[in-house]
Amino acid sequence: MVSDFFMDNKMTQAQMITPLFQDLAKVEHHHQLACQSCALYRLCLPLGLHRDDLSKLDEIIKRSAGFKRHQILFEPASTFKTIFVVRSGSFKTTISAADGREQVTSFYFPGEFIGMDAIYQQRYLSTARALEASSVCELPYERLQEFSATIPELQNQLMTRLSKELSADKNLLLSLGKKTAQEKLISFLLSLSQRFSERGYSAMSFQLTMSRGDIANHLGLAIETVSRLFTQLQEQQLLTTQGKEVTLLDLAALKQHCG
Amino acid sequence: MVSDFFMDNKMTQAQMITPLFQDLAKVEHHHQLACQSCALYRLCLPLGLHRDDLSKLDEIIKRSAGFKRHQILFEPASTFKTIFVVRSGSFKTTISAADGREQVTSFYFPGEFIGMDAIYQQRYLSTARALEASSVCELPYERLQEFSATIPELQNQLMTRLSKELSADKNLLLSLGKKTAQEKLISFLLSLSQRFSERGYSAMSFQLTMSRGDIANHLGLAIETVSRLFTQLQEQQLLTTQGKEVTLLDLAALKQHCG
């Protein structure tokens, strides 16, 4: 069972769910934990590296202290030096218009890379904030570049990550530009479901670590619309919610409603 | 003057404008033209390569025959092998929902890379179509990867390109999610202006190679809305149009109206 890989068997299912990825958060107590013994390794750097390469990589990766809910990881215009990998918890990034309007561009979960849009321009373009108690690993970009010269697979991995985020953004463009409010919300929930299941969690039932406001903003909707949609989707027997917990009742039906 | 670099002095300004980048299109007659003598070189691969490296690169780059208006460069689900660089003309990419609804995700002009979102998944995710008579260079991705191991600057350039497209998409997300119809159109026109001026063309006056329908779709609007906006912007003395030609009258004022 995949989830055994992530689950500490002293914890109950309920404990595990709140806060999200709490089991991984425990890693925080061992800042110097090496990549090879990290629960996220297969998600984070699926490279098949030799032991020597891996320990060299370990040396340049800094495991940072934890972030509290709402704490800022980076802000726009600050100089880009590192790509961050979520170790535990979750983050959102927002981009701002001149007059202060903000768009939530992405959410990030364990094993995902934050800040890759800053490589061009060498400064961050967005603000990254923790959605809950969270921690990250820091990948110093320049040193990563040096490494890539000797480990071609690492270079490929970085390009693939960039390309994956690009794909996700293009799909979000389709949602924002062409989908109805309901289709947007369903697409969003299905994408979360997918990502949670890749991490060994249930595809059917999960905690939303972001607020209704964050979801609404991300999908170009009003908070009230998102709230009403959750109500409607429950009336249609497609899902149930209890606060931040969502249970998808019929994945196949949901997929038919997402365009 | 920068534009001298691009302009064949036997051509008048008017001839140069229609079709866009016609001067560069002439390159098509010399398919084997080397990178070092290509007018796009400084845009395409600003690497500062040694002569030896450059001629190796030349060997793997295939200069393809021309594409007619509306002709398809690639389609979704076809296997990814190459990144395309626009040599002359222009292209659009669209991504489709299951029911056929399409979103125009990007437009591409000379020196820009198409298809980088396909690296992850190793298959194209969108359809790329020529907007006018156009041509491309083909960069075989695998061989490019091999090269990158020996030319670190090439690897960096690829990452930067990916990151740049990511940045552009995040800005488009802000437009689609948070801006009014007028702000969307102005932001779009200013981004085109910027890109044309980087290519040595006027930032104030240029040809739209895409239809009103393409613009509307790209910005999540109806064709009629785009048409009405052009009328309004002319009434506000911010620009003039004559068919596909747009002249921006007051860049500073436009910037204040784009959010």
Place this chain on the structure above:
DNA sequence: CATTTTTATTGACCTGGATCAATGTCTTAA
């Protein structure tokens, strides 16, 4: 614990931009 603040839900109403419809203007081709 109670209290304040933040976040979510629900209802009533309104509006920006979509849709429908008619007409005008470019392109393309024979």
Place this chain on the structure above:
DNA sequence: TTAAGACATTGATCCAGGTCAATAAAAATG
């Protein structure tokens, strides 16, 4: 040069989803 199709403009009307307002329910704070 003309005819047919594609593309663009303009007006009239409509509606999905936004805004405003009032609670309600959590969550943070002391």
